[in-house]
Amino acid sequence: MQRLPDFDGLRFILCLGIATFHYSFRMSIDNEFITSVILRFSYFTDIFFIVSGLFLARRAYGTWDKRQYFAFQAKRLARIYPLHVAAFSCFALISIAYAYGFIHPNAQPDTSWRNAITQLFLLHSWGLGSTFSYNYVSWSLSALFLMYLCFPLFDVLSKRFDVGILAALIIALIGGEFLTRMLGGPSLTRAQFTNFGILRVLPSFLFGMWLVRHQNIVLPKSLTYLGLTICLIIFLFYSPADVDGHTVVLEGPARLIFLYVFTFLLYNASTQGFYTPLQWSGFANLSRYSFGIFILHPLVGLFFFNAIPPFWENSVAGSLFIIAAGVTVTVFIAAISWKIFENPINSWLVAKINKWQSNGVIPALKKQPQANKIQ
Structure with missing residues (x-):
């Protein structure tokens, strides 16, 4: 599978942005433009779901059987569950x-x-618990866990019915918005507030899969760069009108369609080898810490911001400096976690899973040369 360096860099930027977004609520930033830009970092969560579906769909799985299904689920859990349990335990x-x-x-x-x-077993975004209990960011892991359980079905259906995944995406967008409103939520992109975060994740996860399975849509370099530039301008400067005068962001299907266009353009650039700043090697090296930043930043922030003297946030520059310091500490903690806990445990578990998955195949291969000798 060809690496997509743009998306490695994107994952790291997404997790930094999500940490910055959450940390900004702990500080007072008296600057409307800066506040509005940071609020738009909430878009990064939805891009994260798109990327999750995209990366899974890029792999070749062949024919699904019981052993492969359980091995797939075990590897997904080996990636996310140990660090989730560690953070939850704290x-x-x-x-x-x-x-x-x-x-x-x-x-x-x-x-x-x-x-x-429900949080320990990643069930709390299925309507079975509170999405913001304990480690509040784990609601997205819970929703993604259900996507992992359903992914083999999505994979089979998308291969058998070429337009089926597109139809499912449209239904998920319209139906998700309708159900979220019925449950009392303001929009699909805030479905986690209704304790049904799965409604928010499903459309974006399906779009990531659809994007991989329909690579025949190719745009020239000039048009791709133009589209990405327009997306960046919209991200930095566009805020929907609000009658109360408050800073607001795109919500619901409007936000998702905007992000789907951006991700399509970036994927088009990445698969054709067009250069973007996200390909910087530093991002690629740091992307391994992305999951640690995401899952650990609420815990790091809890201790970090309680240790900061209140007078440090008396200015916009001071508040931004503290937020940046908190994010930097989070990256440092995530790097330590990856080296001494996350990566060693994941490598050990995956090795065990691979051994179990190949059980019954390797012995048969070993017996074949002996049979030839007897003949």
Whole structure:
């Protein structure tokens, strides 16, 4: 499978942006333009879901059988579950310490056992728990976990019915928006507030798959660069009108269509070898820490911002400096986690899974030369 360096860099930028977005709520930034740009970092979560579907769909799986299905799911869990459990355990310990009066944090942590169980097993975005309990970013892992469980079905149907995945995408967009509104949510891109984060993830995950399976749509370099430039301008400067005068961002299908166009253009550039700044080798090297940044930044921020003196945020520059420092510390912690915990455990688990998956095939290969000798 050909590497896509633009998307390696994109994953790292996405996770930095999501951490910055969440950290900005801990600081006071008295600058409307900067605030509006940071609020648009919320778009990065939806791009993350597109990229997840895209990367899975780029791999060749052959014929799905029971052994391959369980091996696929095991490898997906080996990638996300150990670090998820580690981060969740820290939040659970904080909740237990609070419940027994050992600590007195500024914000009351969740102490619900039901929410703890659903989050531990990544079920809380399926309507079975609170999406913002304990480690609040794990709602997206829960929704992606369901996408992993369904991916073999999506894969088979998309190969058998050429336009089926496009039809499913359209249904997911329209139906997801309708269901989210029925559940009391403001839009599809805030479906996690209704505890059904799966509604937000499904359309973007399907679009990522569709993008890979329909590579026959090719644009020339000039048109691709023009489109990406327009997308960047819209991202930096466009805010929908709001009658109350508040800073707002694109929501619902309008946001997703905009992001789908951007991702299509970037994928077109990447597969044709057009240069973008995301191909910088530094991004590629740092992209291995992306998942750690994403899943650990709420925990790092909890301790980091509680240790910062309040007077440091008296200016816009001071607030931005503190946010940047918090993100830098998060990258450092994620790098340590990847080297001593995340990568070693994932490598060990994947080796075990590969051995189990090949069980029954390797012995047969070994017996063949012996049979030839007897003959």
